[in-house]
Amino acid sequence: MKLKYIKAIVFLSSCAILASCEKQLTEKPFSFLTPNNFYLNESDARTAINGVYAELYSWDMYMQPFWNLNILDDDHVSGADWFLGTSGAGNPMGYWGVDGPWNGCFKIISRANTVLENVTLINTDIDHEVKGRILGEAYFLRAWAYFQLVQMYGGVPIRTESLSANSNQNVPRAKIVDNYELIVEDLKKAEQMLFPVGHAKAGEPGRVNRGVAKGFLAKVYLTIASAGLANGSVTVRGGQDNGYYTYPKKVVAGFEGVDSNKYFQLAADKALELINDEEYELFDNWENIWSMASRNTKENMWQLQSLAGSAFVNNLHNYFNARSTFGTGAVWLSNNHYKDYEENDHRVLKGITHNYQALNGVYVFYPSWEASKYKNLNGITYNNNGTTSDKAYTIKYASVTNPDLANSDAYLPLLRYAEIYLIYAEAANEVHHGPTVEAYRKLNKVVERAKATAAPAGMNQQEFRSFVLAERAREFALEGVRKFDLLRWGIYLDVMNKISLGQNNISKIRTQKNLLMPIPLDEINSNTMIKENNPGW
Known part of the structure; x- marks a missing residue:
């Protein structure tokens, strides 16, 4: 990372944890900083680690591309063909954000490396326990980014030093098992350096803590184990x-x-x-998980933070909610998956929107085959045409400050x-x-x-x-878990192709190339150690 861009990064990042966000958005950026005049004290260290979190909120990552390429690509999701017709139909190269996860994750890695190199050297005007926590956060975020990359792209270049004008950009792809070795090593370091949730020095809501590091370590172990299982x-x-x-x-x-x-x-x-x-x-x-009052509490171990009225908003609500600026949302659960729940399971009884008014004023109920329960409610007659009205919209991203806005403050688990x-x-x-x-x-x-x-x-x-x-x-429907579950068990192609053509004519046909995402052409053209793309791309 070129040092002249540090302040631009930290200016955006100062709201990454959303503490005193409105105040920090008004801060003036400096024109130029070097390690000698920036990494001087605890405030600088905090600002630097916020810069790592900040990339989560970018248009490479959770503003859309990262969740688009993962949530939309499984057997249980359906949606509007204009939205799922690319990544949701196995054609990620047709999606404008196809390179986002690669670029965004490597930015996180680069920034984390910068923190690890420079915050380590701060020895004055800093609480050393907080210093250790910040370094632990950097190790965790680097591990998290590599975990996402190796799941999506296979073996990727291992970079454990910050980028500079003089650094070598030409790094070969590592073996998958070597990527996982680094991920495990970093998560173990993070676990030792981070504080437990609720500790006075654990940091603001939205920061990772010791429990989050342990949780991802368990998840990484499970991924390795199931991916390597050879029988059954x-x-x-x-x-x-x-x-x-x-x-x-x-x-x-x-x-x-x-x-x-x-x-x-x-x-x-x-x-x-x-x-x-x-x-x-x-x-x-179960339904209490998704209320605004429940954010960052109890089982919500780590959530993507957001703040209404700031730059830190997203469009999750607009795409996933029943009522949307599109009229109705663009993503929903398939009817078949809805039928995989018991009738009184709260994840559909209360977790799916059964009655709503679309933007055009029409009252709609779901599903058509449960008309006796949902057609007439509180004196209102709801409609369902038995085909295109059958859309199982989740409530998971519905609790926002202003549901009429395209970009709002939904939290993502x-x-x-x-x-x-x-x-x-x-x-x-x-x-x-x-x-x-x-x-x-x-x-x-x-x-x-x-x-x-x-x-x-x-x-x-x-x-x-x-x-x-x-x-x-x-x-975990529509939380970005299902696709990786099918991949790690080695049954993704079987399950998707058994459907062939899904609800709303969304293609579920997949080939070997869909097991991994395409590496960006910019990386292949600039990194001489990567000679070819993933198979089929």
């Missing part, structure tokens, strides 16, 4: 008829020879450690405590070659919180594995 099968509900299909487990390319049992054990141990820390708790009612329970359940089942009492207990904590029926007793290893995978799909 998974049953998934889907296809045109929404039936149950069993697919053989395939080793994901790059994970050959991985000791899956070792990593499943590590995932189970780390998830259980985090649970036993008792620093977080599930909300009693980056890690929820419910996932830690499901990580433990999945990993323990694999370690013990079948579900243990404790695996059932952790699974049912999530299932029963949603008011769904407890998992069936007496399941074998494959049945429990498949149930957990389905439960993750029900719990």
